[in-house]
Amino acid sequence: MNHAVALSGVSHAFADSIALRSIDLTVSEGVRIALLGPSGAGKSTLLALLDRRLSPKGGQAYILDKPLVQKEKTSRSDHADVGFIFQEFALLDRLSVYQNVMNGRLGRTKGWSSHWLSLRGRFDAQDHLIVARALADTGLSDLAHRRADQLSGGQRQRVAIARCLAQEPRLILADEPVSNLDPTRAADLLALITSRATQDKTTVIFSSHQPDLAQRFSDRVIGLRDGAILFDRPGSQVTASDVSQLYDGFPPETNLRVVGA
Amino acid sequence: MTRHLIWVLIGGAILWAGFSADIGTDKLGSAAPRLGNFLARMFPPDWSVWPEILKGLLETLRIAILGTFFAVLLSAVLGVLAAEALFPGYIWRPVRSGLAIIRAIPLIVVAMLMVGSVGLGPLPGILAITFHATGMLAKFYAEAIDNVASGPVTALQSVGASRAQQLRWGIWPQMAPVILRDTMFRFELNLRESLVLGIVGAGGIGLYVQTYVRSFQYDKAAAVTVAIIVLVLLSEAISVKLQNKMK
Numbered sequence: 001m002n003h004a005v006a007l008s009g010v011s012h013a014f015a016d017s018i019a020l021r022s023i024d025l026t027v028s029e030g031v032r033i034a035l036l037g038p039s040g041a042g043k044s045t046l047l048a049l050l051d052r053r054l055s056p057k058g059g060q061a062y063i064l065d066k067p068l069v070q071k072e073k074t075s076r077s078d079h080a081d082v083g084f085i086f087q088e089f090a091l092l093d094r095l096s097v098y099q100n101v102m103n104g105r106l107g108r109t110k111g112w113s114s115h116w117l118s119l120r121g122r123f124d125a126q127d128h129l130i131v132a133r134a135l136a137d138t139g140l141s142d143l144a145h146r147r148a149d150q151l152s153g154g155q156r157q158r159v160a161i162a163r164c165l166a167q168e169p170r171l172i173l174a175d176e177p178v179s180n181l182d183p184t185r186a187a188d189l190l191a192l193i194t195s196r197a198t199q200d201k202t203t204v205i206f207s208s209h210q211p212d213l214a215q216r217f218s219d220r221v222i223g224l225r226d227g228a229i230l231f232d233r234p235g236s237q238v239t240a241s242d243v244s245q246l247y248d249g250f251p252p253e254t255n256l257r258v259v260g261a
Numbered sequence: 262m263t264r265h266l267i268w269v270l271i272g273g274a275i276l277w278a279g280f281s282a283d284i285g286t287d288k289l290g291s292a293a294p295r296l297g298n299f300l301a302r303m304f305p306p307d308w309s310v311w312p313e314i315l316k317g318l319l320e321t322l323r324i325a326i327l328g329t330f331f332a333v334l335l336s337a338v339l340g341v342l343a344a345e346a347l348f349p350g351y352i353w354r355p356v357r358s359g360l361a362i363i364r365a366i367p368l369i370v371v372a373m374l375m376v377g378s379v380g381l382g383p384l385p386g387i388l389a390i391t392f393h394a395t396g397m398l399a400k401f402y403a404e405a406i407d408n409v410a411s412g413p414v415t416a417l418q419s420v421g422a423s424r425a426q427q428l429r430w431g432i433w434p435q436m437a438p439v440i441l442r443d444t445m446f447r448f449e450l451n452l453r454e455s456l457v458l459g460i461v462g463a464g465g466i467g468l469y470v471q472t473y474v475r476s477f478q479y480d481k482a483a484a485v486t487v488a489i490i491v492l493v494l495l496s497e498a499i500s501v502k503l504q505n506k507m508k
Contacts, residue, residue, distance in 0.1 A: 079418070080421030083420075090416035091413060092434045106417060106422035109423075115425070119425055
């Protein structure tokens with residue numbers, strides 16, 4: 001069926017709150033999706049679930065045509081097929097940029113010997129090639145041997161993206177990947193992440209607070225509120241009233257302008 | 262009101278200590294010239310004993326090295342067991358309590374017990390240092406494990422890294438500098454503390470301090486003391502240098 005994501009009636013709850021309410025969602029391969037919604041809408045929960053770090057409390061979920069099972073039972077290659085760009089970057093501060101990006105290859109080691117070599121910091125020529133390309137794509141080649149804790153916020157953001165690209169995932173998930181950046185840089189990086197969708201049919205799902213960016217870099221915008229899907233339509237059809245409904249009752253700074261509305 | 266009471270208590274404690282101890286004013290008075298006489302007999306230090314000094318210092322160094330080595334091995338096991346992040350409370354709590362008890366026993370007491378059980382020489386010294394240092398080092402290791410940030414480890418899990426890879430590339434890079442620093446700190450302490458082990462017969466340079474003072478050869482004791490001071494300052498300087506290098 002070639003669906004990157006197929007959810008039916010998926011719900012999730014934490015001890016004190018319901019995070020997702022009966023979500024139905026199908027995403028074809030190579031499509032770019034933006035998740036829009038206020039804080040606490042369930043964006044991060046949905047993304048963590050798609051990353052197989054949470055299991056649904058109800059409903060059925062298929063990710064890259066494989067059922068979502070308990071995370072303990074998820075195979076390494078299934079994890080490797082889904083890349084995640086963390087909001088807080090989640091880098092190893094004392095390691096070099098190069099090794100941080102190489103960490104993206106860890107899920108791809110096959111067999112005992114290459115696994116053993118990876119523990120000793122030795123990787124295949126192929127891995128080095130892929131890392132070099134990810135560094136070049138993110139403009140980090142010159143910083144490859146810098147330690148991660150010696151970078152600016154924007155540079156760290158790019159390392160997190162490069163690690164995800166080096167992973168060569170079929171599905172890229174990004175939790176507010178540009179929330180800490182100025183508008184120009186934000187647009188550049190979103191362009192970089194979503195370009196993988198057109199290049200090699202990678203599916204991209206990112207969450208954002210910014211309706212204009214969400215519309216510009218996606219094929220579909222999904223509005224989430226209180227753990228439920230409020231709307232799901234192409235970015236060009238998202239109206240100002242959709243957005244104001246989404247953010248109704250939330251502080252005005254999250255209620256940003258809509259392109260072309 | 263309570264503040265006055267505290268001052269009265271402090272003053273009372275000092276008076277009680279002073280009057281009940283056998284240090285009358287007459288003794289205090291005569292102590293000064295005797296101390297001066299003692300110091301005069303220490304000078305000039307008699308460096309003819311340098312072969313003994315060297316032998317003693319090297320033995321102390323060996324005790325500190327082996328004691329630290331075995332303490333590291335023990336702490337690697339106990340530190341993991343004492344980590345809140347890895348084990349449930351019914352395991353780490355008793356382990357930590359045990360470590361606290363170990364820390365509460367002074368090294369010199371441990372050393373005397375070890376001499377009593379295995380006899381004189383460097384072996385009881387090594388055992389005492391191992392035992393004593395483990396109490397602190399295992400606690401430090403456990404804290405290093407507990408302080409590992411989970412974010413980067415989760416990221417590697419998400420990448421598809423195996424458990425071993427998560428340990429090597431997610432946990433170890435965060436822990437290694439802390440563990441190295443703690444171990445070096447403990448080695449420096451071990452070296453300092455093992456200097457006195459010889460006094461109770463547990464090997465090392467302390468034996469010579471003991472021997473020379475007991476036989477009234479204060480000039481030789483002075484030479485040993487100077488050698489100890491140099492060693493301590495040297496180890497401190499090296500330790501500081503290494504720590505600055507490892508930030």
